[in-house]
Amino acid sequence: MGKRFISMMIGLLVLSVILSGCGQSASSDKQIVIGVTQIVEHPSLDAAFDGFKQALEDNGYKEGENVKYDVQIAQGDMNNSQTVANNFVGDKVDLIFANSTPSAQSALNATKDIPIIFTSVTDPIGAELVKSFEEPGGNVTGYTDTHPEAIAQTFDFIIEEMGAKKVGVIYNAGEQNSEVQVEKIKEIASSAGIEIVEASVSTSADVKQATDSLVGRVDVIYVPKDNTVVSALESVISVANDKDIPLFVGELDSMKKGAIAASGFSYFDLGYSTGLMAIKVLEGAKPSELPVGVPEELNIVINTLAAKEQGVEIKDSWKDLAEFYDGE
Template identity: 60%
Template sequence: MMKKRIQQIAMLCSASFLLLSGCGAKETSKSDGNKEKTYQIGVTQFVEHPSLDAALEGFKQALKDKGLSVSYDVQNAQGDMNNNQTIANNFASDQVDLIFANSTPSAQAALNATKDIPIVFTSVTDPVGAQLVQSMEKPGGNVTGTTDTHPDAIPKTVQFIDKYVKGNRVGMIYNSGEQNSVAQVETVKKAMKGTDLKIVPVSVSTSAEVKQAAESLVGKADCIYIITDNTVVSALESVIQVASDHDIPLFVGELDSVKRGGFAAYGFDYYDIGYEAGEMAAQILKDGKKPSDLPVQYPKKLKLLINKKAAKDMNIELNPEWDSIAEYIE
C-alpha cells in the first residue's frame, strides 16, 4: 500500500510540474509580446477605376512593409452618395481602428460620420477646399492623407495644349457635384489666363451620361481634357471611343487613363500616393501619431506620358520635340 501511495504522489507531482511549466510558457509568450495586434481598417472607395484601385494596393503594401497585421473591410459606393455615407456610418458604428478614404466624396462622408476615429485619405484633389483639413501643413482634427494634385500637372497640361493643339476650344466633362472636379476646373481656367484657350464645359451626374456628353462636344471642341473626375473616369472608355471616332485629341488627368487609351497626361502613379498614405496610417496605428500631427503630402513625381496607339487612333502626328520631355507607351 505504501509503495502504491508513493507512486500516486509521484505521478501527481509530475502532472503538477507539467501544468506549471505549461502555464509559465504561456505567460512568457504574452510577456514577450509575440501575440500581435490585428488592426481593423475600413476602406471606403467612391467608385471602381484603375487609379483608385492602384492607390488601395499601394496603401496595403505600405502597411505590410511596416509589419502591421491588418484586417480590411473594403466597401465601394459605386458612385452613389447615399451608399457612400452609409458605408462611413457603418465603419463609425463598428469602431474600426482607422478609416482609409479613397477619393474626396469618401473622405467627406467619413468625416461626417466620425470625429474620433483616425481618417487617412488619398486621391483627394483639394483637401482644404473640401473642408477635410484646416491647412496642408497643419490638418487639425482627425484627418490627413495624400492629395492627387501635383501643383504643376494642370498648368503643364494647359501649356502643352496651347502650344501643340490646333484650335482653342477645350471640351471638359465633369461632375459638378464632385467638389474636387469643380476645384480642378477653376484651376484650369486660371492656367488658361494669358492664352486664347477657352473651356467648353459639359456637366454630368452619373457615369451613364458620359458618352452622350462626349458626343455633344463633337464639332464644338478642338480637344477634350478629362480631369481626375471619379464619375467620368469610371466611364472613360466611352470618351475614348468618341475621341477616336472623330479625331479629337484626348488629354487626361492621370497615367492610368493614358494606359486605358487617352492620348496624354502629366501625372504620377496612384500606387505611390496610396503607399505614402499607408505609411502615414502606420505612423498613426503603430507609433501613436495623431492625424493632426501629419501634414498632407503631395505626389513626389510628375511625368508626361503619351500613348502612341491613341495618337494614331485620334490622327495626332507625333512631334519630335516631345521625345525629350515625354515617355511613350505603345
C-alpha cells in the same frame, strides 16, 4: 505585505496602463481592422489602394493575419458613401482609409474620433477636411493627388504643341474636387486666350451623351481627375477614337486606358506613401500632427497607340518634352 512590495506593484500597474494606451504595432496579437471606403472603382483609385496595402505589408501588417481590410465601394453614390462611413463607425474599426474626396468627406461627417487617412483628394482644404497642409487638425490627414503644376503642364502641351483653340472639359459639377480643377483650367484658358467648352454630367450614364455633345465643337477633350467621368472613360475614348478628337486626361492610369497624354505620377506610389502615414497613426501618432503629403514627381506621358487611334502624329520634338507609353 511590505510597503516596498506594495509600491513596486503599484508601479507595475501604472506601467501596464501606460503601455496599454500606446498605439498598435505590427507585432500586436490584436487584428487591426481598417475600413476602406472608395467612391467608385477606376484604375487610379484601385492603384492607390494597392500601394496602401503594399506599404502595410512591407512593414509587417499582413492581410488575414494581423490586419483585416473591410472594403466598401460606394458605386458613385454619395448616400452610399455616407452609409459606408456610418457602418465603419458602428463597427468601431481602428482606422478609416478614405480613397477619394467624397469618401473622405463622408468619413469625416461620420466620426471625429476614429483616425481617417485619405488619399486621391484634390483639395483637402477646399473640401473642408483639414485646416491647413502643415497642421491638419482633428482626426484626419493624408495625401493629396494634386501637384500644383499638373494641369498647367498639360494645358501648355495642349495649347503649344496641339495648337488647340477650343477645349472640351467633361466633369461632374457635383464633385468638389472637379470644381476646383475646372476653375484652374478656366484661369489658364483666360490667360492663354482659348475657349473652354463645358460638358457636365451627374452620373456615369451621362458620360457618353456629354462626350457626343462636344463633337464638332472642340479641338481636343480634357477629362480632369473626376471620379464619375473616369469610371466611364471607355465612353469618352470610343467617341475620341471614332471622331479623331485628341483626348487628354488628368492622371496616368486613365492615359494608359486610351487617352493621348497626361501629366501625372504613380497612384500606386501615392497610395504607398499614404500607407506609411497610416502606419504612424496605427502605432500611436495623431493625424492632427502629420502634415498632408503631396506627390513628388511629375511627368508628361504620351500614349503612342492612342495617338494613332485619334489621328495624332507624334512629333520628333516631343521626345524632349515627354515620356512615351506604348502599351507595355
